[in-house]
Amino acid sequence: MSAPIVITNVSLYGDTPSDIVIVDGQISSLTAADVPADARTMDGSGLVALPGLVDLHTHLREPGREDAETIETGSRSAARGGFTAVHAMANTTPTADTAGVVELVASRGREVGLVDVYPVGAVTVGLNGTQLSEMGAMANSRAQVRVFSDDGKCVHDPLLMRRALEYVKTFDGVIAQHAQEPRLTEGSQMHEGLVSAELGLAGWPAVAEESIIARDVLLAEHVGSRVHICHLSTAGSVDIVRWAKARGIQVTAEAMPHHLLLTDESARGYDPRFKVNPPLRTQEDVDALRAGLEDGTIDIVATDHAPHPDEDKDCEWGAAAFGMIGLETALGIVQKTMVDTGRLTWRDVARILSETPASIGRDEAHGRPLAVGEPANITLVDPAAAWTVDPAGTDSRSNNSPFGGIELPGRAVATFLRGTPTYLDDRFTALTEGAPA
Known part of the structure; x- marks a missing residue:
């Protein structure tokens, strides 16, 4: 399992800001009052957390x-x-x-x-x-x-x-x-x-x-x-x-x-x-x-x-x-x-x-609520992020997007699969290096 992670001041489902503590691939707490000593911290201010x-x-x-x-x-x-x-x-x-x-x-x-x-x-x-x-x-x-x-x-x-x-x-x-x-x-x-x-x-x-x-x-x-x-x-x-x-x-x-x-x-x-x-x-x-x-x-x-x-x-x-x-x-x-x-x-x-x-799809491991004891499959969204689509910049092997040059609001800035970060944008680079983000 990856190291414990604490996401602070993040808005669950766009509602009241909360914290998410991830330990051993699960959501262990929704408050940062008691976190593991080796936990890495992410500032979730302004972000929306979704399953x-x-x-x-x-x-x-x-x-x-x-x-x-x-x-x-x-x-x-x-x-x-x-x-x-x-x-x-x-x-x-x-x-x-x-x-x-x-x-x-x-x-x-x-x-x-x-x-x-x-x-x-x-x-x-x-x-x-x-x-x-x-x-x-x-x-x-x-x-x-x-x-x-x-x-x-x-x-x-x-x-x-x-x-x-x-x-x-x-x-x-x-x-x-x-x-x-x-x-x-x-x-x-x-x-x-x-x-x-x-x-x-x-x-x-x-x-x-x-x-x-x-x-x-x-x-x-x-x-x-x-x-x-x-x-x-x-x-x-x-x-x-x-x-x-x-x-x-x-x-x-x-x-x-x-x-x-x-x-x-x-x-x-x-x-x-x-x-x-x-x-x-x-x-x-x-x-x-x-x-x-x-x-x-x-x-x-x-x-x-x-x-x-x-x-x-x-x-x-x-x-x-x-x-x-x-x-x-x-x-x-x-x-x-x-x-x-x-x-x-x-x-x-x-x-x-x-x-x-x-x-x-009968996928029992996904679509679970953001709640204590649930798998930490989480997407963090920055709803204020305005960005212009660049098909050449995609991680896909292909670039056949019709949206090139179109400005879109909001994008995923972090994705976790069972507590392991699978995508982090530049603001969280430090997290992959083991330092507080």
Whole structure:
């Protein structure tokens, strides 16, 4: 275990300032009146303490695409963004559709040790949408997978989706659906609307997402199983999820930071950094997502961190890969769009970025309250820190961020995984050298 640490005068959940004493990887006290003699001290004045952030939707690319990201570089980027746990999506090479592959991913995450890496298992073999994977074997493996997704592709066959929902119900798993009807999006390049028509790019209709969500919540109700909607992006999708929840269906949904901030107007420069799946939508959709997150219809924010090498983005729009990185900008965007606008409090941020994603993923070690006896998985946020995004300065191996040059409020300044600092900004450099910070 690392040496004891005392964080003084820090605001727990944005409320009254307190102290946090960390001993042997746990929160041992919330007062600095009695601290170990060898404790190192951090001044938390002006900072907000949150439970370590949990990302339910991360692409780490390893194994197979280490040119874009590795578990090590992705973990480093996650820790810098305030995350203590990430769920690594299954679209690797080979696909994470067997116990052997998910165990490899989990093992590599433990070796790196910067965040807890939870593998997401594929729903179908090779993400091919025709044969269910061995989900039970992955669930019973050492990785204990509980989230399954073909993300990047939709489980479009309704019978296969029904069987998948029935399968995971037996071990309290969840299917995380990439809602995209493939026949409605063949060749699509961006949101279908006025901007796509003016730019001459094939449109991606909102109904392609909404029709799958409507089908799947009804299937989940029929089976009595859990379904999670990945990267919900349209106003209609929010309405469907709201209806399903009112009906008592076990559905959860996530929004992405880029869908909370950017619109399809960003595509006017044909800059492939703004090309993402599902596409950036209209301002009306952005407003609906923010309202859905505020009223609880949308349960969490996830990043869909999707790193790509330069050659996959430094090309014309039509040839460019879909996706953007987002681990280090997620917290700032949530503050900008939801906290600074008065829609959410910092306690709400703890819920949507830590507690609920951990609950959906059945991650019992994360999303825990900042209380005595709990694991010291902690993120310290400086809400007054204004910073300009520099994609070249990320800890990710890739730099395909659409937020370059944008000023964001607030950022993580320290991250602790079971009491061990995994990221410290420059103000706390002394802590790594064993001196008071």
